[in-house]
Amino acid sequence: MFAMIDLRSDTTTQPSEGMRRRMASAPVGDDVFGDDPTVNALQERVANLAGKDAALLLPSGTQSNLVALLSHCQRGEEYLVGQDYHTYLYEAGGAAVFGSIQPQPIPVSADGTLDLELVQSLIKPDDPHFALSKLLVLENTHNGKVLGLDYMAQASALAQRHGLSLHLDGARIFNAATELGVELKEIVGDVDSVSICFSKGLGAPVGSLLCGSDEFIAAAKRWRKMAGGGLRQAGVLAAAIDYALDHHVDRLKSDHANAKRIAEAVSGLDAVTLLSNQTNMVFIELADEDTGAQFGQFLAERGINALGGKRMRLVAHLGISEQDTDAVIASLEEYFTL
Numbered sequence: 001m002f003a004m005i006d007l008r009s010d011t012t013t014q015p016s017e018g019m020r021r022r023m024a025s026a027p028v029g030d031d032v033f034g035d036d037p038t039v040n041a042l043q044e045r046v047a048n049l050a051g052k053d054a055a056l057l058l059p060s061g062t063q064s065n066l067v068a069l070l071s072h073c074q075r076g077e078e079y080l081v082g083q084d085y086h087t088y089l090y091e092a093g094g095a096a097v098f099g100s101i102q103p104q105p106i107p108v109s110a111d112g113t114l115d116l117e118l119v120q121s122l123i124k125p126d127d128p129h130f131a132l133s134k135l136l137v138l139e140n141t142h143n144g145k146v147l148g149l150d151y152m153a154q155a156s157a158l159a160q161r162h163g164l165s166l167h168l169d170g171a172r173i174f175n176a177a178t179e180l181g182v183e184l185k186e187i188v189g190d191v192d193s194v195s196i197c198f199s200k201g202l203g204a205p206v207g208s209l210l211c212g213s214d215e216f217i218a219a220a221k222r223w224r225k226m227a228g229g230g231l232r233q234a235g236v237l238a239a240a241i242d243y244a245l246d247h248h249v250d251r252l253k254s255d256h257a258n259a260k261r262i263a264e265a266v267s268g269l270d271a272v273t274l275l276s277n278q279t280n281m282v283f284i285e286l287a288d289e290d291t292g293a294q295f296g297q298f299l300a301e302r303g304i305n306a307l308g309g310k311r312m313r314l315v316a317h318l319g320i321s322e323q324d325t326d327a328v329i330a331s332l333e334e335y336f337t338l
């Protein structure tokens with residue numbers, strides 16, 4: 001096996017030497033007792049970055065979102081959510097299974113937002129026929145697409161008018177902050193809670209941070225324990241995330257630049273359609289499934305790994321250098337101009 005250029009996802013990033021060293025030397029304690037100094041410091045650091053009272057380390061983004069939903073909603077209550085968003089589509093129905101929380105799925109607009117008039121029309125009146133609408137969930141970025149500051153403010157105002165809480169699945173929120181050129185707290189200032197993944201483009205092996213008010217995080221801590229997410233010497237993981245914050249945030253812009261170069265190359269090819277490109281993601285469409293499979297094979301022979309068939313997702317990240325990007329572009333051009 002030769003080294004792969006792995007465009008399937010930014011979750012394929014490997015912890016660097018420096019990150020491993022930081023993990024190896026981290027002071028640790030039993031975090032279920034609140035004794036882990038590295039976890040405590042990280043939680044405080046991330047809470048400050050997000051402008052929230054408190055933050056909680058969880059093993060995965062899925063558990064972080066689940067715990068957020070369980071903390072916001074009781075049994076028989078409802079969350080309004082994009083039907084292509086992770087918290088509805090890709091978390092195995094956890095909110096329904098573990099929380100008896102009913103989703104109200106909403107079609108996602110082309111720019112990754114939810115139409116706020118549509119959202120408003122789907123908020124239920126207080127009537128015993130209906131589940132109680134309790135929470136609005138957004139996702140930023142969604143398929144690499146950034147939800148703008150104005151939109152976030154409008155969504156928050158809508159939620160407030162209707163007495164809903166607002167949770168943001170900010171798995172890739174640092175990509176959004178990078179693209180918008182703003183601090184994290186500017187994007188999440190109006191949300192009640194935000195979940196941030198560090199195991200994607202930020203390159204930590206494990207971990208998400210859920211941020212919110214002291215009261216919310218206290219509730220989240222109980223749900224995390226129930227979900228089996230209370231960890232012991234978790235400082236080794238927190239250290240990796242701390243390292244990522246020091247070294248891997250500013251470099252996200254080079255991922256965005258690499259993705260953009262791939263998108264620009266695709267734009268120059270007649271046989272491939274560029275569906276979207278924002279932040280670190282490029283979505284392309286090929287003539288049909290067969291072409292997709294053949295092109296996937298062609299890429300694999302050149303050490304390039306990509307997800308999809310007719311529709312393909314190409315993700316730039318920490319493990320994709322400028323030279324790798326050149327190789328991807330060369331392969332695209334070679335295959336589609338033959």
Ligand SMILES: *Cc1c(COP(=O)(O)O)cnc(C)c1O
Nearest residue numbers: 060061062063086139169171197
């Ligand atoms: C990856 C991802 C998550 C959760 O990820 P885990 O793989 O469980 O860590 C949540 N939301 C979005 C949008 C994601 O991309």
